[in-house]
Amino acid sequence: MNTRASTRPVPRDFASEAAKAKEAITILIVDDDEDCRLLFRDAIRQSKVCHRVFEVADGNQALDFLHRRGQWSHAPRPALIFLDIEMPGMNGQEVLKAIKAAPNLRDIPIVMITGLSDESQMRKAAEAGANSYTIKPARAEQFFKTVLASTNYWLTIHQYPGHHLPPEQCRR
Numbered sequence: 038m039n040t041r042a043s044t045r046p047v048p049r050d051f052a053s054e055a056a057k058a059k060e061a062i063t064i065l066i067v068d069d070d071e072d073c074r075l076l077f078r079d080a081i082r083q084s085k086v087c088h089r090v091f092e093v094a095d096g097n098q099a100l101d102f103l104h105r106r107g108q109w110s111h112a113p114r115p116a117l118i119f120l121d122i123e124m125p126g127m128n129g130q131e132v133l134k135a136i137k138a139a140p141n142l143r144d145i146p147i148v149m150i151t152g153l154s155d156e157s158q159m160r161k162a163a164e165a166g167a168n169s170y171t172i173k174p175a176r177a178e179q180f181f182k183t184v185l186a187s188t189n190y191w192l193t194i195h196q197y198p199g200h201h202l203p204p205e206q207c208r209r
Contacts, residue, residue, distance in 0.1 A: 061089040062192055065115040067099040067132065068092075068150075069124040076177060077119060080184035086192045089113070096127030100135055103142055115145055117191050119184070120167075122151040122158060130161055137166035146191045150184070 064086075066077045074092050081090055091112065093099050099120070102109040118136070122129035129149060137143045146168040151158070159170050171187060174180045 061087050062117070063113040063115045064088050064090050064188070064192075065099065065102060065118045066090060066092045067094075067096065067118065067124070067129070068121040069094050070121070073121070073173065073180075076180050077184050080181045081188050083181075083185055084188040084192070086188060088188075088192075091115070095124050096129065096132040096135075099132050100127075103136065103139075117188065118145055118147045119150050119187070120147055122149060122153055122162075130158070130165065133162060133165045133167055146195065148187050148191065150187070 064081060066074050068074050068077070071094075074094075078090055078092075081088055091102065093102055099118075101107050102112050103115075105112050120129045120132060129151065133147060133149065136145065136147065143166065147166070148169040148171055149162045149167045150171045150173055152173045154172050162170050168191070169187065171183055174183060
């Protein structure tokens, strides 16, 4: 039995800290397919993140939410956005460009999640500043696992200003 204490830094569990502080992390789902939004909600519910999920069905509603217009005048700022590409009206690529063009929004991680396995769409999303591009699997179980993994990565592992390990817990 090894009784020696580990000298490796212990990763900070932001999700647990948020839960303890009763500060739910806001996630915005932008998808015109109600069934997909249901799968998103179910997967996020299984994540290790204390969360609040908001949903909109198109790009214009997403921008209203993010800019706190109309019914969304008191909307919280999301810590993560799941954004579909194929939507009526303003598509996900246009929404992505609008978000990344807004100085007060451009740092929000955006996961493009779509049924399109199209390299030109992937390239456009990357060039416009998408943080991730994920294909919606055809099977609901795999879709669930994909959303769960993305949520856990972006909200518990990924480090960014205001959401990172303190210097004393880093290797250097």
